[in-house]
Amino acid sequence: MKTRITDLFGISYPIQCGGMLWIATPELAASISNAGAMGNLTSGNYNAGDDLKNAIDQTRALTDKPFIVNITTMPSIRLPVSLLQDYFRICCEKKVKAIEIAGAPVDRFLGQEFIPMAKVAGVKVIHKVGTVKHAVHAEKAGYDAVTVAGFEEGGFPHKDNVSTMILLPKVAEAVNLPILAAGGMVDGKSLAAALSLGADGMMMATRFLATKESGVHPNIYKTLIEKNEYDTVLALKTLLGGLGLQVRALRNEIIRKIEEVEQGGGDLAALLPLISGERAKAVWKEGNAEEAMLTIGQSVGRITDIPSVNELIPRIMDEARQAVQSSMAKLGIKRT
Ligand SMILES: Cc1cc2nc3c(=O)[nH]c(=O)nc-3n(C[C@H](O)[C@H](O)[C@H](O)COP(=O)(O)O)c2cc1C
Structure with missing residues (x-):
C-alpha cells in the first residue's frame, strides 16, 4: 500500500500508534513497527534525557523498522520545557524517523530553531491538531504532516468538541500536508472512512492499548x-x-x-x-x-477483543479492503 504517510514514514501500512503515557514503551513500539505500521515511543514515560536515549536504543534492539517519538508539549512540573527541548534534540541526534508533537506548536513552545533542527537531521515532525487553525499554523511552521484528532479521542481533545467526521475533511481541504486521522479509529472500516475523508492514514491509541503487547493488567x-x-x-x-x-x-x-x-x-x-x-x-x-x-x-465502544499486534494489523488491512469493495458495490462501481 502506498499513501503520503507510508512514503513519509517508510512503512508498509498507513497505521500509526498514538502517544500513550506509560503504555507506549519500547516493547509495544517495536511490536507495532515490526508488524509494518508505525510504533510510538512516548517520551513522557521518562524523567531524564539519558533514560529516553536508553529507551530509543532499547527500541532499536527490538526492531530495525521506523518508529515515532511522542513529545507532549504541555506545561508540566515533571517535564519542564528545558527537558522537552532535550528530548527533541535527542530525537534529532538519534535520527529517529519522526517526532509526534501534541500540545503547543514546537516553534512557539520549544523555540524557532527546533523545526529547522529536525529538517537538518532528516527527522519528520508531525503535529496532532484539534482545529483547522492549528493545522494551517503547522503547515506554515514547516511541519511535515498533521494528525487530525476529533473530540472522540482519548487523552486531551480540543475544547471545541468537534468530531473527526467534520474536522478531518475540513483540514484536508485547508492544508497540503500528509494527514493521519485520529479519534474513534479502531479497525479497517475506520481506515477506509479516513481515507475517503481525505486522510493518508490513521492513528489509533485505545485500540493499541487493547492489544496483548500493551502489557496492562x-x-x-x-x-x-x-x-x-x-x-x-x-x-x-x-x-x-x-x-x-x-x-x-x-x-x-x-x-x-x-x-x-x-x-x-x-x-x-x-x-x-x-x-x-x-x-x-x-x-x-x-x-x-x-x-x-x-x-x-x-473507540472503546468498538473494542471486543485483545488481539496481538501481529493479528491486528493484517486484520485491519483486510477489513479496509472489504469496506472499500462494499462501498464500491453500493456505488455501482465494478472491480477491474
Ligand atoms: C492510555 C492513553 C494514554 C495517552 N497518553 C497520551 C500522551 O502521553 N500524549 C499524547 O499526546 N496523547 C496521549 N493519548 C492520546 C492518544 O495519543 C490519541 O490522540 C488518542 O487516544 C486517539 O484516540 P483513540 O484512543 O480513540 O484512538 C493517550 C491515549 C491513551 C488511550
Missing part, C-alpha cells in the same frame, strides 16, 4: 472489552480550557471526584492528587480501573 483488558461508547467523559475544562484543551477519560470513581472538585471551584492543588500520572501508572499495572483518571477514547 488483565482487569484493564476486561474493562476495555466491557465498556461502551458512552462510558467515557470529558472533564478538566476548568483546568485545561485556558490551553484550549480538556481530557477524555473513562467514567469512573476518580472522574466523579474530579467533577465534584471542578464544580465546587477547586483549584489545581485540589485536583493534582486525583489527576496525577503516577496514579494511572499504578492502575495500568495493578488493575483497579476506578482508582485513576484513565485516558480512553470513545
